[in-house]
Amino acid sequence: MKIQTLRSKLAIGLSLVLTAGLVATGLPAAHADTAGLMPTAAQLTAWKGKEITYYFYNDSQAELDTTKAQIADFEKLTGAKVKLDVIPYTSLDTQLQARLAAGNAPDVARLNNPGLYIKDSLDLEQYFTRKYAAEFLKGSTLQVTDSVTKKLIGVPYDLSMNGPIINVDQFKKAGVAVPTSWNWAELIAAAKKVRIANGTEYAFAMDKSGHRFSTVMSQFGAFMVDKNQRNVLPTSKFRAEKSLKMITDLYKADLAPRDLWIGTGTKYASPVAIFIGQQVPVFFSGNFNLATLVRDAKFNFQVVPNPKELNGGGWPGGKFLVAFKASKTPDLAAYFLHYLADSAQMTQMDKNAFWLPTRNDVVAKGVDYPSRQLDMSIYLADTAKTPAAAYGIQSVPTLTGNIYNKLRDLMTEIMAGKITAKQAIQTQTEFIDAQLATLRK
Numbered sequence: 438m439k440i441q442t443l444r445s446k447l448a449i450g451l452s453l454v455l456t457a458g459l460v461a462t463g464l465p466a467a468h469a470d471t472a473g474l475m476p477t478a479a480q481l482t483a484w485k486g487k488e489i490t491y492y493f494y495n496d497s498q499a500e501l502d503t504t505k506a507q508i509a510d511f512e513k514l515t516g517a518k519v520k521l522d523v524i525p526y527t528s529l530d531t532q533l534q535a536r537l538a539a540g541n542a543p544d545v546a547r548l549n550n551p552g553l554y555i556k557d558s559l560d561l562e563q564y565f566t567r568k569y570a571a572e573f574l575k576g577s578t579l580q581v582t583d584s585v586t587k588k589l590i591g592v593p594y595d596l597s598m599n600g601p602i603i604n605v606d607q608f609k610k611a612g613v614a615v616p617t618s619w620n621w622a623e624l625i626a627a628a629k630k631v632r633i634a635n636g637t638e639y640a641f642a643m644d645k646s647g648h649r650f651s652t653v654m655s656q657f658g659a660f661m662v663d664k665n666q667r668n669v670l671p672t673s674k675f676r677a678e679k680s681l682k683m684i685t686d687l688y689k690a691d692l693a694p695r696d697l698w699i700g701t702g703t704k705y706a707s708p709v710a711i712f713i714g715q716q717v718p719v720f721f722s723g724n725f726n727l728a729t730l731v732r733d734a735k736f737n738f739q740v741v742p743n744p745k746e747l748n749g750g751g752w753p754g755g756k757f758l759v760a761f762k763a764s765k766t767p768d769l770a771a772y773f774l775h776y777l778a779d780s781a782q783m784t785q786m787d788k789n790a791f792w793l794p795t796r797n798d799v800v801a802k803g804v805d806y807p808s809r810q811l812d813m814s815i816y817l818a819d820t821a822k823t824p825a826a827a828y829g830i831q832s833v834p835t836l837t838g839n840i841y842n843k844l845r846d847l848m849t850e851i852m853a854g855k856i857t858a859k860q861a862i863q864t865q866t867e868f869i870d871a872q873l874a875t876l877r878k
Contacts, residue, residue: 474565474779476515476772484769485516489544491773492533494526497728499790507782514776517769527704530838542763544770545777551581551591551757552834558590559760564771573795580834581757591759592778593795595787597723598816598823599652599751601744602730605737607635607718621656621683621744624719629692631718640692642708643684643721645701647841650848651752652721653680655827658747661840661869663829666876668869674862676747682858685851693717698849703842712738723754724816727791727809740812743819750823751816753831755795793820836872843868 476484491508495501501523508519522543524532530550536542537557548554560583561569570578570589574596581591601624608615611634613627628640643649654660659677663669670677687693694717697706712720713733720726730738743751758778760770776782780798787794787804791813794800806813830837847861856864 474772474775480768480772481516484766486518487766487769488518488520489764489766489770489773490520490522492522492524492536492543492546494524494529494547496526496725497790498732499728500725500786503786503789507777507785511773511776515769515772517766517773519773527701527706537761537763540763542761544764544766545758545760545774547594548591548757548759549754550834550838551759552837554759554761555583555590555835557761557763559762559764559767559771560586560588560590561592561760561771561774562589564768565775572797574797574800576828577755577795579828579831580755580837581759582834584834591757592774594756594758594778594783595725595790595792596795596820597725597754597756598793598820599649599721599723599754600740600742600816600819602712602720602722602726602738602740602812604631604712604715604718605739607631607637607715607736610634611718615739616741618742619744620746621653621680624744625683625687628719632692635715635718637716637718639694639711639717641687641719641721642693642697642711642717644708644723645698645704645706645845645849647844647848648752648754649721649723650681650684650844651827651830651841652743653684655750655752655824656680656744656746656748660826661830661844661865662833662836662873663826664832666832666873668866668873669829670862670866670869674866677862678858681848681851681861685848685858688852689854695852699853703846703849705845724791724793724813727812728789731791731808740809740815742815743822748822748824749819750821750827751819752827753820753823793817833873833876836876839872840869 493504508521512518530553533546542557573593577593578589581589581593583590605615608631611631613631632640654677657676657680659673659680661670688695688698694708694711697708708717708720709726709729711717715736743749758774760767760774764770780796783794783796784799784804786792788806791806791809794804830840844865847865850856851858851861
């Protein structure tokens with residue numbers, strides 16, 4: 438069964454909300470689709486036996502397996518070879534920056550902070566024309582557009598949406614109904630009740646991520662950067678402090694896995710194994726974890742709507758594909774990127790890995806997910822409820838990752854008892870000011 442709400446909810450919620458003030462009338466106007474682009478005979482001759490490197494990380498085994506299958510098909514199509522470098526997410530940027538500095542750039546990469554590599558990335562418009570950007574949801578290319586030249590230097594590969602996933606079996610045992618709507622006080626109360634009834638170690642767990650926590654801030658009406666590249670955290674600092682204290686208090690009280698944050702330094706960490714091990718009933722993460730849960734969870738789980746305070750909805754995210762200028766065969770690198778992001782390959786990956794698509798044509802026809810239709814529908818519904826202000830931080834693509842990571846590290850300091858939520862927000866405000874100042878130099 439296709440999720441036909443992809444047109445109404447995803448196109449409106451993700452495309453139109455990115456440009457505040459537009460009327461939510463549906464999908465953008467159709468544009469020429471280059472998804473059927475084929476290499477010329479001359480290119481195939483030149484590429485035969487050539488090797489390119491794909492710098493890649495995956496959130497699930499399904500992503501890796503699908504990528505390997507697509508690479509095999511690409512190699513048959515072109516006669517070229519693709520070396521797949523699988524990199525841990527926790528060292529993705531560190532390793533890539535070291536490789537670039539050493540003159541050992543990969544040809545293509547899957548990234549979550551493409552803004553850090555704008556100067557190193559290939560101008561895709563020289564291969565696919567300026568119309569290529571219009572094949573993707575309006576606004577989704579913001580983080581892969583050179584702010585100076587306005588050229589497209591990458592493509593949005595998938596969209597992600599944050600939200601809670603619950604252990605349904607544990608909720609039922611505790612006599613707590615699966616929520617159709619709730620606020621944060623209700624979520625925490627339910628999580629504590631379910632924990633006691635089932636004897637789980639924790640009540641709540643969230644990915645160690647400033648991006649993930651930004652969801653909670655947004656729900657309380659607090660944001661860090663607006664679409665005009667201004668620091669807006671001071672205008673909502675009390676709401677930010679309230680949301681920050683609420684979450685970190687759970688960790689300080691050992692109602693959430695504090696060691697996962699404190700014991701992993703300045704790196705991302707996920708409590709997905711804790712949730713799979715049934716040691717926590719409420720797991721706050723993103724749709725990308727569904728593939729792992731479908732494979733490994735031995736209990737009934739379900740995505741449930743995000744809590745609503747001043748705002749509802751989640752927090753937008755996504756992954757991007759870029760090709761690098763340093764490639765010895767840049768046209769082959771560009772074509773491989775184009776191949777991965779075409780309609781057929783994206784549809785296949787979306788199905789297998791429970792991704793949300795970025796291409797207008799895939800959005801328009803819908804995605805026939807093999808299971809978890811209700812879960813994906815809830816993510817889509819929360820996408821449509823996400824406030825436009827949540828997309829403001831994407832106006833500073835070269836700084837987005839730094840701002841998220843600083844917030845994550847300040848949360849860790851709160852959990853360790855080194856600072857208060859108020860001090861953390863003050864420090865984050867000063868950090869954002871300093872980061873934004875670099876744009877004006």
